[in-house]
Amino acid sequence: MTMLLVRRTVQRAVRTKCCRSFSASQTHLNERKGLVLGVFEKEGGLHLTEAAAGFDQNISGKLSELLKISGPALKKGKSRVFYGIHKDFPCVAVVGLGKTSAGVCGSENWDTSKENIRQAMSAGCRLLQDLEVNHVEVDGCGDAQSAAEGAALGLFQYDELKSKKKTKVTTKLHGSSDSTGWQKGVMYADGQNLARLLMEAPANHITPTAFANTIEERLALHAQRVTINKRSQAWIEQQQMGAFLSVSKGSEEPPVFLELHYNGSPDSKQAPLLLVGKGITFDSGGISLKPSASMDAMRADMGGAATVCASIVTAAALKLPVNIIGLAPLCENMPSGKATKPGDVVTAKNGKTIQVDNTDAEGRLVLADALCYGHTFNPRAIVNVATLTGAMDVALGSAATGVFTNSDWLWEQLHKASVVTGDRVWRMPLFQHYTRQVTDSQLADLNNIGKYSRSGGACTAAAFLREFVTAPHWAHLDIAGVMSNKDEVPYLRKGMSGRPTRTLVEFAAGLTQSG
Numbered sequence: 001m002t003m004l005l006v007r008r009t010v011q012r013a014v015r016t017k018c019c020r021s022f023s024a025s026q027t028h029l030n031e032r033k034g035l036v037l038g039v040f041e042k043e044g045g046l047h048l049t050e051a052a053a054g055f056d057q058n059i060s061g062k063l064s065e066l067l068k069i070s071g072p073a074l075k076k077g078k079s080r081v082f083y084g085i086h087k088d089f090p091c092v093a094v095v096g097l098g099k100t101s102a103g104v105c106g107s108e109n110w111d112t113s114k115e116n117i118r119q120a121m122s123a124g125c126r127l128l129q130d131l132e133v134n135h136v137e138v139d140g141c142g143d144a145q146s147a148a149e150g151a152a153l154g155l156f157q158y159d160e161l162k163s164k165k166k167t168k169v170t171t172k173l174h175g176s177s178d179s180t181g182w183q184k185g186v187m188y189a190d191g192q193n194l195a196r197l198l199m200e201a202p203a204n205h206i207t208p209t210a211f212a213n214t215i216e217e218r219l220a221l222h223a224q225r226v227t228i229n230k231r232s233q234a235w236i237e238q239q240q241m242g243a244f245l246s247v248s249k250g251s252e253e254p255p256v257f258l259e260l261h262y263n264g265s266p267d268s269k270q271a272p273l274l275l276v277g278k279g280i281t282f283d284s285g286g287i288s289l290k291p292s293a294s295m296d297a298m299r300a301d302m303g304g305a306a307t308v309c310a311s312i313v314t315a316a317a318l319k320l321p322v323n324i325i326g327l328a329p330l331c332e333n334m335p336s337g338k339a340t341k342p343g344d345v346v347t348a349k350n351g352k353t354i355q356v357d358n359t360d361a362e363g364r365l366v367l368a369d370a371l372c373y374g375h376t377f378n379p380r381a382i383v384n385v386a387t388l389t390g391a392m393d394v395a396l397g398s399a400a401t402g403v404f405t406n407s408d409w410l411w412e413q414l415h416k417a418s419v420v421t422g423d424r425v426w427r428m429p430l431f432q433h434y435t436r437q438v439t440d441s442q443l444a445d446l447n448n449i450g451k452y453s454r455s456g457g458a459c460t461a462a463a464f465l466r467e468f469v470t471a472p473h474w475a476h477l478d479i480a481g482v483m484s485n486k487d488e489v490p491y492l493r494k495g496m497s498g499r500p501t502r503t504l505v506e507f508a509a510g511l512t513q514s515g
């Protein structure tokens, strides 16, 4: 009889999405509190996390009882919401975490347990956000950093420009003492969310100037350890960055060369890590105009600059003991009477001449000059990040960022970091085969497209960049495939992804250990 009553109450509560049979105490009039808990998969039974078990005990086993009677055991990522079972939490979401034993998976190249926690906490938080719960306590699930990442990444929605906005949700760790891990996770996710914000924002809002100002504002808190230079067109001309200028000249928006110095190492003389990001705030293709369908996505063609700058903001927030320099050549790629024309020849900062046969292959041009300039800082490693080629998306889709590198050591560092973050990388080739296809130009030293234009497009682009690198530890990350998310990454909503910001941060953090 009692069981029947409980079931009816649950069913009614689930149906109406509220519970009238229980009056929950609420401290503030407008505060609606919720709780997200995890439950592992276990043959023939329930396996609650430590926090969930504590909560269950607190309400005399009511949670496990409800879980049993409300349906089948929760599979990974599946959820159930209970209402009115605890006086402090009117809504409690329970989400499946998969198997306890998951761990690092050799074939998937990530830590499945961490991914499951991110997915579950993201799903639970979003469920409660949709119920207009504005304060959520989150189960640490034995890995508070991953739980925080899932929660903060899952809740992000770019609705700045909409009148109707999603409920703003504050989060807090529940049932765990690992506040350090939680804080770290929040900072990693905030970093990625900053990159998402910049990438998603329309190009008429995030112009080169607005981009640089936003980063400057975000770094203001860390002024002690950071210097910022927003270089003007005059400076870019003085630097003889002819390749960069050949892209910006078709637009009315002035270019900006953003230069960030984060001095986190106690040794101010320590050679910096150099991060370079492609910063095309809108890529129309220029005179080699792109088709209009989906051209709007090219507002995110500054994803390289966004992820690089966001990871420096995060490194500063985490006070990582490492020196980092960030460079972002920012401009629009537009067609106009002043724009570069197919067949034009331009001269890069290092004196190499480039025949611009396709003005839509502009990313490699702006990066070429930034890479030349970057070498003047004698960096310990150079990592450039760019939404460089549609061919990268064809090759790997959104599964992983493509990494082209001349350094096994650098590859190891990036790969190691990506296994932890779940924002994966995959190594791609830098064969001479591709170099030959970009060094064969009728008028100049190089051509900005491979001579068999469509074949191996991501690889010929990488080979082109290599012509501007003399450093022994360089990696080019082509992020065109991971630029946006439909539903592939379960803990990110649809939209620009901000990938691979967390991998860059984890990579930089790893360098503090490897000296």
Ligand code: BES
Pocket (backbone or CB within 6 Å): 283, 301, 358, 360, 361, 362, 363, 387, 388, 389, 390, 391, 393, 449, 450, 453, 457, 480, 481, 483
């Ligand atoms: N920004 C694009 C690459 C891109 C495409 C990024 C789709 C994200 C999603 C880049 O500037 C470009 O247009 N590349 C050309 C190169 C080609 C002309 C050799 C491309 O990929 O088609």
Ligand code: ZN
Pocket (backbone or CB within 6 Å): 283, 285, 333, 359, 360, 361, 362, 363
């Ligand atoms: Zn382009």
Ligand code: ZN
Pocket (backbone or CB within 6 Å): 280, 283, 301, 360, 362, 363, 387, 388
């Ligand atoms: Zn582009």
